Amino acid sequence: MPSLKKIVIDSYPITTPYVGVGEFCRQIGKRLSERAFELRSQYGIELYFILPPQFKGYFGNNVHYICMPALLRGIAPFYPIKADLFHIPYQYNKIKNLYFAKKQLLTIHDINFIYEKKNEELKKAINKFKGKINKTDYISYISEFACKDTEEHFNVKLPKKIIYNGVTDLSNSFQEETLPSNLPKNFLFHISSLLPKKNVHLLVKMMKYLPDYNLVIAGNWNSNYAKNIKREISDNRINNIYILSNVTESEKATLYKFCKAFLFPSLCEGFGLPPIEAMKFGKPVFLSKLTSLPEIGGNEAFYWEDLSPQKMAEVLKDKLALYDASSDYPERLIKSASRFNWDNCVDQYIKYYLEILGIEE
Known part of the structure; x- marks a missing residue:
């Protein structure tokens, strides 16, 4: 043998x-x-x-x-x-x-x-x-x-x-009771390592143009970049941004489940895991058009051509209206994400x- x-x-x-x-x-x-x-x-x-x-x-x-x-x-x-x-x-x-x-x-x-x-x-x-x-x-x-x-x-x-x-399908892992009680309904969501390449500061600036929306940002807030973002939110008294630290897998799944949309304006990705996790929940995702993200997000994701905060806000409102008007959009997103x-x-x-x-x- x-x-x-x-x-x-x-x-x-x-x-x-x-x-x-x-x-x-x-x-x-x-x-x-x-x-x-x-x-x-x-x-x-x-x-x-x-x-x-x-x-x-x-x-x-x-x-x-x-x-x-x-x-x-x-x-x-x-x-x-x-x-x-x-x-x-x-x-x-x-x-x-x-x-x-x-x-x-x-x-x-x-x-x-x-x-x-x-x-x-x-x-x-x-x-x-x-x-x-x-x-x-x-x-x-x-x-x-x-x-x-x-x-x-x-x-x-x-x-x-x-x-x-x-990409692990977390859509059956959510537990509504893990959602922090102070979070508003229909919130926008971002989760990442909160490093400069994730471009999170643009989301903070964008929220000035979206007073009727709320944004939840989750991740590790220990980097200097993250601390600067937290300081900007505090110093400018931005009251429609909510900060969460080091969420569990179940908490992350619950945030995907109940968010209005997932936002990911990253500068640099070899793949891009969180957008696909969100798409497996049928959630609209907003991505930059940089590096691997168009390849991974495919035709069903929404993209920011212009990464200036005001333009990003305009695109978000327009595309969310399109998503809300299309009853089959969640299933299309889920099907697209099933590739992974x-x-x-x-x-x-x-x-x-x-x-x-x-x-x-």
Whole structure:
């Protein structure tokens, strides 16, 4: 009997399961582990997950675990496992390679550092990224935009696949009692990391032109950018903006469920998870036309061509009227968002694994 092929997947980011790459690692790992018996019996593949020690067993008993304390991640490349494939789940991964792995697959979500960093910081980020590209054999991108952006800036010629992220359907996770009692009805909603690239300050300025609407902004308010926004709201006594910190998954679902619309004027996205989460509730979403957002939002999303606060307010009022007048619009949004689901995503990764390993389906 031929020896089993070993695929190692770094899933360490599940320590933050509901944030970006943590959610990606959690959902991919969960669904791969559910198919572990199939992969072993049909294709001779064994799955190994790199995780913190306290997460041993997280993906069940049909897979293997390489448990690694955070302090030892620096020497992880020399872990003595002769893997046939090492999957690195995102471009900023702390484990850059496995020395004994025959092939490596890198998933690239974005190259936002190109737009966010300057001078020496940018040079360091570019060199670090080039180093990771030089160590990999295959690439997956989470969007056409992420692929195009990376190849244009770094002239990457490696074998590739575009595999869209799944987006978890939260529409059955809401609990009305988790909605803060002080929130008004028919509120507009934004949730993000509240970093400069999210352009949240434009939403604050826009609300001056929307006195009959209210806006809920949720996220982590610890960054300097977020603190400045909070100060602007307070100093200008803007009374139609409500602030929420670090909401739970259930609270987030409830905010999607009861909001009037979701707003996301981001400057820079490799994918754009929150707009799709909102669309799965049938909610209208308003997006910038930048980077990946038109690709992800598709034809059913509304777009701000002009990111000046007054024009944004005008577009919002006009398009909300269009949404309200179209009884089928919620179903159209839900159908559009259904393109992005984790089962499809994992199906495509399994096909890519088999292709890389030279195994016929």
